[in-house]
Amino acid sequence: MGLSDEQLLNMKLKRNSILETAIILFSEKGYQGTTVQNIAKSAGVSFGSVFTYFDNKEHLFHSAVIEPLQTYSQQLLNFNPDAEDFMNELKKMITDHIDVFAGLSNYLNLVVFVIAQNKHHKSTFEELDDFHAKLKEKLIILVKNGQKLGLLKIQDPAYTAISYISLLMGLRLNLTDEPQSTMWQNFVPFAIQLFGPKLN
Amino acid sequence: MGLSDEQLLNMKLKRNSILETAIILFSEKGYQGTTVQNIAKSAGVSFGSVFTYFDNKEHLFHSAVIEPLQTYSQQLLNFNPDAEDFMNELKKMITDHIDVFAGLSNYLNLVVFVIAQNKHHKSTFEELDDFHAKLKEKLIILVKNGQKLGLLKIQDPAYTAISYISLLMGLRLNLTDEPQSTMWQNFVPFAIQLFGPKLN
Amino acid sequence: MGLSDEQLLNMKLKRNSILETAIILFSEKGYQGTTVQNIAKSAGVSFGSVFTYFDNKEHLFHSAVIEPLQTYSQQLLNFNPDAEDFMNELKKMITDHIDVFAGLSNYLNLVVFVIAQNKHHKSTFEELDDFHAKLKEKLIILVKNGQKLGLLKIQDPAYTAISYISLLMGLRLNLTDEPQSTMWQNFVPFAIQLFGPKLN
Amino acid sequence: MGLSDEQLLNMKLKRNSILETAIILFSEKGYQGTTVQNIAKSAGVSFGSVFTYFDNKEHLFHSAVIEPLQTYSQQLLNFNPDAEDFMNELKKMITDHIDVFAGLSNYLNLVVFVIAQNKHHKSTFEELDDFHAKLKEKLIILVKNGQKLGLLKIQDPAYTAISYISLLMGLRLNLTDEPQSTMWQNFVPFAIQLFGPKLN
DNA sequence: AATGAATGAGTGTTCATTCAT
DNA sequence: GATGAATGAACACTCATTCAT
Numbered sequence: 001m002g003l004s005d006e007q008l009l010n011m012k013l014k015r016n017s018i019l020e021t022a023i024i025l026f027s028e029k030g031y032q033g034t035t036v037q038n039i040a041k042s043a044g045v046s047f048g049s050v051f052t053y054f055d056n057k058e059h060l061f062h063s064a065v066i067e068p069l070q071t072y073s074q075q076l077l078n079f080n081p082d083a084e085d086f087m088n089e090l091k092k093m094i095t096d097h098i099d100v101f102a103g104l105s106n107y108l109n110l111v112v113f114v115i116a117q118n119k120h121h122k123s124t125f126e127e128l129d130d131f132h133a134k135l136k137e138k139l140i141i142l143v144k145n146g147q148k149l150g151l152l153k154i155q156d157p158a159y160t161a162i163s164y165i166s167l168l169m170g171l172r173l174n175l176t177d178e179p180q181s182t183m184w185q186n187f188v189p190f191a192i193q194l195f196g197p198k199l200n
Numbered sequence: 201m202g203l204s205d206e207q208l209l210n211m212k213l214k215r216n217s218i219l220e221t222a223i224i225l226f227s228e229k230g231y232q233g234t235t236v237q238n239i240a241k242s243a244g245v246s247f248g249s250v251f252t253y254f255d256n257k258e259h260l261f262h263s264a265v266i267e268p269l270q271t272y273s274q275q276l277l278n279f280n281p282d283a284e285d286f287m288n289e290l291k292k293m294i295t296d297h298i299d300v301f302a303g304l305s306n307y308l309n310l311v312v313f314v315i316a317q318n319k320h321h322k323s324t325f326e327e328l329d330d331f332h333a334k335l336k337e338k339l340i341i342l343v344k345n346g347q348k349l350g351l352l353k354i355q356d357p358a359y360t361a362i363s364y365i366s367l368l369m370g371l372r373l374n375l376t377d378e379p380q381s382t383m384w385q386n387f388v389p390f391a392i393q394l395f396g397p398k399l400n
Numbered sequence: 401m402g403l404s405d406e407q408l409l410n411m412k413l414k415r416n417s418i419l420e421t422a423i424i425l426f427s428e429k430g431y432q433g434t435t436v437q438n439i440a441k442s443a444g445v446s447f448g449s450v451f452t453y454f455d456n457k458e459h460l461f462h463s464a465v466i467e468p469l470q471t472y473s474q475q476l477l478n479f480n481p482d483a484e485d486f487m488n489e490l491k492k493m494i495t496d497h498i499d500v501f502a503g504l505s506n507y508l509n510l511v512v513f514v515i516a517q518n519k520h521h522k523s524t525f526e527e528l529d530d531f532h533a534k535l536k537e538k539l540i541i542l543v544k545n546g547q548k549l550g551l552l553k554i555q556d557p558a559y560t561a562i563s564y565i566s567l568l569m570g571l572r573l574n575l576t577d578e579p580q581s582t583m584w585q586n587f588v589p590f591a592i593q594l595f596g597p598k599l600n
Numbered sequence: 601m602g603l604s605d606e607q608l609l610n611m612k613l614k615r616n617s618i619l620e621t622a623i624i625l626f627s628e629k630g631y632q633g634t635t636v637q638n639i640a641k642s643a644g645v646s647f648g649s650v651f652t653y654f655d656n657k658e659h660l661f662h663s664a665v666i667e668p669l670q671t672y673s674q675q676l677l678n679f680n681p682d683a684e685d686f687m688n689e690l691k692k693m694i695t696d697h698i699d700v701f702a703g704l705s706n707y708l709n710l711v712v713f714v715i716a717q718n719k720h721h722k723s724t725f726e727e728l729d730d731f732h733a734k735l736k737e738k739l740i741i742l743v744k745n746g747q748k749l750g751l752l753k754i755q756d757p758a759y760t761a762i763s764y765i766s767l768l769m770g771l772r773l774n775l776t777d778e779p780q781s782t783m784w785q786n787f788v789p790f791a792i793q794l795f796g797p798k799l800n
Numbered sequence: 801a802a803t804g805a806a807t808g809a810g811t812g813t814t815c816a817t818t819c820a821t
Numbered sequence: 822g823a824t825g826a827a828t829g830a831a832c833a834c835t836c837a838t839t840c841a842t
Contacts, residue, residue, distance in 0.1 A: 035814080037814095057817090116373075120229060163371070166374050167394075174369070246807050249806060256833075428716075429719075429720060433720065435812085445827085452828095513716065555790075562774055574762055593796065803840105807838085813832085817829105
């Protein structure tokens with residue numbers, strides 16, 4: 001006997017509720033500082049239900065890090081390195097990226113925990129690292145095009161990409177308290193400068 | 201009858217050994233992921249000895265974060281915002297800062313943990329934040345002077361300072377694996393660009 | 401879906417088993433001399449189960465002292481200070497009290513520990529003290545009535561009550577080893593004498 | 601080379617200071633609730649010194665219970681069961697006993713702990729029990745004499761002795777808070793009644 | 801004799817995981 | 822599938838005792 005659609009929907013909602021709660025709690029208190037009980041209570045589900053949806057705590061953590069990555073990954077990779085109107089595309093990309101990072105508040109803490117404890121969360125770290133490599137590669141292509149077009153100064157494209165990503169992550173750490181405010185947009189010009197534009 | 205000089209020296213060494221081990225382990229596995237037993241074994245002292253030198257685990261963590269801060273703080277504040285040869289001072293400062301951050305490898309993870317879990321490590325966070333504010337203020341003065349001298353483009357000095365610090369922290373996170381290599385120096389030009397120099 | 405009736409009954413039995421074991425062990429070895437492990441093993445439950453039923457050791461101790469008090473309290477207050485046949489009521493009360501104290505063997509040690517360490521078990525002590533005050537008050541009324549009726553010699557009713565309670569407690573301490581024997585009944589006449597009866 | 605008189609005196613004083621502190625602390629917090637560190641600090645001696653004077657904690661506890669017993673024992677046995685003026689001797693004895701118990705405040709807690717935990721403090725308990733037996737025997741002789749002289753009603757002398765000792769101990773437990781006040785003397789008539797005097 | 805650092809067994813408590821209902 | 826009681830390994834911390842100085 002299969003489950004009714006309603007039941008299936010219900011389960012999906014429940015799983016989501018657990019996952020979202022987990023992201024918040026893990027990001028505030030870390031992996032070890034968060035208990036399964038905490039998550040269950042905050043998510044309003046019974047203790048045992050957490051294990052119905054996730055094999056164990058480590059899997060839950062993994063899902064909390066990796067599942068949102070799909071969305072963010074799309075948003076962050078959503079630029080055209082071969083765009084004709086290069087400078088506009090660059091500005092648009094940076095503006096979009098800043099927007100995404102401004103909204104990441106809880107989630108980025110998770111990423112930082114995984115990076116900091118990469119030996120403990122090995123497979124999770126590797127998935128994050130894959131995305132990081134992908135983003136870096138696409139940025140390198142972008143930079144190379146900008147330089148070919150004579151719109152960016154000549155400087156190492158890989159270091160440019162790393163600097164840029166680092167700035168975004170560093171900002172997220174430094175502005176932890178900030179409301180996801182318009183203030184973030186003020187950093188767009190600084191990010192652009194890292195790319196070495198010949199004219200602003 | 202007090203303790204002999206030799207004993208006192210020995211105790212100092214022992215305390216140091218515990219503290220340095222704690223920095224490494226806390227930075228690799230976080231506060232909750234590190235056990236006092238771990239630290240004792242790695243430091244080659246008995247379990248009980250840790251408590252001879254530190255009241256409890258929280259105090260040990262606090263010391264692990266705050267005591268090295270004295271050294272780093274001096275190094276990072278060691279620049280002259282009113283220097284006559286402004287551009288040279290700016291380059292020298294950035295080169296020095298990059299050097300310091302290149303060597304921070306384990307320690308910065310600790311800082312990141314404190315920022316990420318600032319509610320849990322409240323008093324520790326506040327001390328870090330004090331230093332951060334101090335550094336920011338001094339950088340702002342520097343930027344203002346550079347702009348007054350006509351050597352830097354006009355842009356908000358506070359945002360400049362935040363961008364710069366964020367870049368340094370972001371780099372440290374992204375280059376976790378890197379040997380404290382000469383590679384780091386390649387990021388100096390990118391950091392300089394954040395300050396908006398009129399001529400490179 | 402709640403728990404089945406059978407489960408609920410089982411839990412009740414388990415809680416009781418822990419509590420009774422705790423009373424025995426605490427009374428034999430004191431609060432600090434008894435470990436939670438001891439109690440769990442003697443009660444035949446797992447270590448963790450103790451904490452399923454009692455928040456912590458202090459709460460368990462509190463329950464071990466206070467819960468039986470309800471029963472004993474009823475038994476000890478079960479006399480009529482205004483009875484018409486005064487001397488019979490007095491004798492009946494004393495006989496009953498001696499019976500209760502004869503059966504208290506383990507429990508009274510607990511009470512004694514709480515009194516002796518009243519600063520450490522403050523709230524528990526206060527609850528015991530409340531009962532003590534209630535018993536004393538009711539005894540005072542009884543004595544006053546006996547004196548009004550001309551059946552008891554005139555002596556301070558409060559001191560009479562204290563002497564009587566003290567005798568009961570002192571006996572329990574001194575007869576620790578005694579089987580809860582008929583021997584106890586031999587002390588009834590001595591207790592009566594404390595009340596100063598004009599004719600025996 | 602022997603120790604000077606001054607040194608010997610000093611050691612005696614130090615040992616005494618430790619012992620007296622131990623009596624107070626053990627009586628307030630029990631054997632397990634008191635740490636050697638506590639005692640050392642309160643006595644104003646170094647931690648290690650405690651072990652210079654007492655082999656271990658158990659020995660210290662034993663001494664704290666047994667050494668004062670010499671004094672109290674003498675005071676409590678200081679009556680003449682064959683006195684000619686029987687009733688006066690009885691009253692004097694009771695008055696003296698009440699005085700001693702009024703002053704016993706801390707010490708009696710110790711006794712109670714030993715009785716309550718007699719299995720744990722076995723040898724200490726036995727020494728206390730010896731004294732108890734001695735006191736009981738002497739009281740029995742006294743009672744027998746009083747009955748022979750026709751001054752006390754006929755009742756079992758052993759139970760009389762036990763009742764009397766129980767009353768004293770019970771009072772001490774019940775009046776823990778009381779200043780060692782004159783109030784205690786008010787209980788003399790009640791104690792006398794336990795002996796069954798034909799005329800008061 | 802005096803000191804207090806060193807040690808590690810033992811304590812109360814937490815918590816991920818299992819499993820019967 | 823949902824629940825939460827049961828379990829015991831693991832943790833931070835305490836403390837009696839030892840011992841070098």
